Amino acid sequence: MPLRHATLPTSLGDLLVVADADGLTGIYFPGHWHPPSADSIGLAVDAASEALFMELGKQLAEYLDGRRTVFDLPTAAAGDAFEEAVWAMLREIPYGATTTYGELAVRLGDRNLARRVGYAVGHNPLSILVPCHRVVGASGSLTGYAGGLERKQLLLELEGAEVVAQRRLF
Secondary structure (H helix, E strand, O other): OOOEEEEEEEOOEEEEEEEEOOEEEEEEOOOOOOOOOHHHOOEEOOHHHOHHHHHHHHHHHHHHOOOOOOOOOOEOOOOOHHHHHHHHHHHOOOOOOOEEHHHHHHHOOOHHHHHHHHHHHHOOOEOOOOOHHHEEOOOOOOOOOOOOHHHHHHHHHHHOOHHHHHHHOO
């Protein structure tokens, strides 16, 4: 199948979803900080006519309703070697857990890579599926989210992440 995109309605807003023959290559919120260029999303299709987009919609609805904690969809996002390493670590963050940019940098072997990690996290093209919302600031603060901090907080609250629970105590 050729590169294609559709609009997928969700409770978080209408998502721009992109896929190629190998799987999903992008999921973008309205007002996304780093949206794809128009020439990189392929043909416009109806989400209801594409099995992959329909399954994504089903799994996202289950996740947003609190009935799903893991996604089972083919993905094919492409980045450089560093981005791919960071995105692989994001996939390992369990549902309801958080980590920091610095912790990810340490796992990569150098705490000084935290800003570069932040850049890679911010450019993750598969929002929610590759859970970049689970990365917080060193103090546990909600920092940077390409889909907006309100959505990040909502996703973390949905998952019952400890950082959000602690934040509500004050």
